[in-house]
Amino acid sequence: MATAGQVIRCRAAVAWEPRRPLSVIEVDVAPPKAHEVRIKVVASGVCHTDWEYLYEAGTGTVLRRFPLVLGHEAAGVVESVGPEVTEFCPGDKVIPLFLPYCRKCPRCRSSTTNLCKTNWENMQSGVLADGTSRISCKGQQVYQFLGVSSFCQYTVVPDTSVTKIRCDAPLDKVCLLGCGVSTGYGAALNTGQVKEDSSCVVFGLGAVGLAAIMGCKAARARRIIGVDINPDKFEKAKEFGATECVNPGRYSKPIQEVLLEMTGGGADYALECVGSPAVMSAALESTTEAGGTCVIAGWTETESMKVPVIQLLMGRTLKGTYFGGWRSVHDVPHLVDDYMNRKLQLDEFITHQLPLDHINEAFELLRHGQSIRTVISLQDSSEEKPHF
Numbered sequence: 001m002a003t004a005g006q007v008i009r010c011r012a013a014v015a016w017e018p019r020r021p022l023s024v025i026e027v028d029v030a031p032p033k034a035h036e037v038r039i040k041v042v043a044s045g046v047c048h049t050d051w052e053y054l055y056e057a058g059t060g061t062v063l064r065r066f067p068l069v070l071g072h073e074a075a076g077v078v079e080s081v082g083p084e085v086t087e088f089c090p091g092d093k094v095i096p097l098f099l100p101y102c103r104k105c106p107r108c109r110s111s112t113t114n115l116c117k118t119n120w121e122n123m124q125s126g127v128l129a130d131g132t133s134r135i136s137c138k139g140q141q142v143y144q145f146l147g148v149s150s151f152c153q154y155t156v157v158p159d160t161s162v163t164k165i166r167c168d169a170p171l172d173k174v175c176l177l178g179c180g181v182s183t184g185y186g187a188a189l190n191t192g193q194v195k196e197d198s199s200c201v202v203f204g205l206g207a208v209g210l211a212a213i214m215g216c217k218a219a220r221a222r223r224i225i226g227v228d229i230n231p232d233k234f235e236k237a238k239e240f241g242a243t244e245c246v247n248p249g250r251y252s253k254p255i256q257e258v259l260l261e262m263t264g265g266g267a268d269y270a271l272e273c274v275g276s277p278a279v280m281s282a283a284l285e286s287t288t289e290a291g292g293t294c295v296i297a298g299w300t301e302t303e304s305m306k307v308p309v310i311q312l313l314m315g316r317t318l319k320g321t322y323f324g325g326w327r328s329v330h331d332v333p334h335l336v337d338d339y340m341n342r343k344l345q346l347d348e349f350i351t352h353q354l355p356l357d358h359i360n361e362a363f364e365l366l367r368h369g370q371s372i373r374t375v376i377s378l379q380d381s382s383e384e385k386p387h388f
């Protein structure tokens with residue numbers, strides 16, 4: 001590779017400060033160090049969490065440092081590898097992952113959790129294992145979002161935070177398995193363990209919620225009720241398998257009371273895919289007190305959820321999920337296979353495709369509830385195919 005070992009100058013959408021539009025400018029991407037992989041990013045979904053980190057930066061528990069390159073739901077091709085990398089070669093198709101999987105730590109070896117915390121603090125604060133980022137702009141360090149930063153034509157990630165996928169996978173589709181779709185689908189299948197013939201309620205019908213519906217359907221749930229304050233989301237939810245949809249705004253009483261009536265005492269499962277404590281409470285209270293399970297897939301770092309103990313005492317279970325419970329590096333290639341074998345839908349999530357220059361439009365579409373997923377193309381169409 002002509003570029004191996006060299007700094008690559010390319011374009012990225014840089015967030016210079018919180019709550020301001022991104023600027024698409026030239027940055028320098030340094031070569032990978034030991035146990036790192038440099039990726040030519042081909043496609044990246046725009047996720048609610050990218051928006052949230054930009055607009056709520058500084059209000060969470062984790063320090064967000066700027067300037068920053070966002071983006072964490074991507075797919076690309078390995079451009080070069082650093083010393084001691086044994087599992088990747090230039091030309092491999094890959095999906096970078098914000099949740100690592102080192103295979104060695106007690107959590108990777110345990111069958112009960114997928115929460116490997118290799119390089120965790122560094123990745124959360126925008127740097128790689130050595131405490132620095134590989135992206136810079138005019139000599140100034142630009143931080144890497146969750147260690148990924150896929151709104152950049154090239155990025156460098158640790159070899160424990162990237163997975164190799166089959167060479168016939170379309171990168172502009174399978175990028176969605178890097179976050180939203182895997183999260184919702186796994187929330188139903190892994191964390192919720194939704195059972196056949198059960199009743200399910202899914203709160204929030206964005207990509208995460210639609211993927212949760214897809215998981216409930218795959219588990220052969222009998223009834224899947226979609227809940228959203230935006231009724232424009234209902235048609236797609238039904239296409240994904242919702243048997244009915246309700247809009248909380250159309251009722252004078254709390255939505256959990258409506259759902260308790262609709263289900264004759266509560267659903268077997270509720271999946272929260274919004275990220276709001278009020279919705280989390282409603283989700284819990286809409287499950288049956290006799291063994292109902294509520295799974296929280298929505299994200300909030302700043303807020304608390306108040307749970308009356310009596311809501312749990314009769315036998316409800318309240319669970320959270322991170323990356324849908326999937327063991328990232330190990331499981332994502334299998335999800336790619338499921339997509340290729342038509343067991344899992346991805347195309348239907350993609351409502352918009354835009355070039356990197358239009359990234360701010362993608363945020364506006366998401367914020368106004370007009371998109372499910374926008375996929376950003378990082379390479380000019382003439383460069384779409386890797387040259388090597």
Ligand code: APR
Nearest residue numbers: 048049204205206207208227228229230273274275298299
């Ligand atoms: N009740 C029901 N639905 C709601 C409510 C509410 N009170 N408030 C918002 N919603 C709906 C929105 O109308 C939207 O359709 O929730 C949906 C959220 O969808 P997106 O914004 O597209 O978000 P998504 O990418 O699916 O992520 C959802 O999961 O990973 C986390 O950070 C992410 O917390 C976010 C959540």
Ligand code: ZN
Nearest residue numbers: 047049179180
């Ligand atoms: Zn995400």
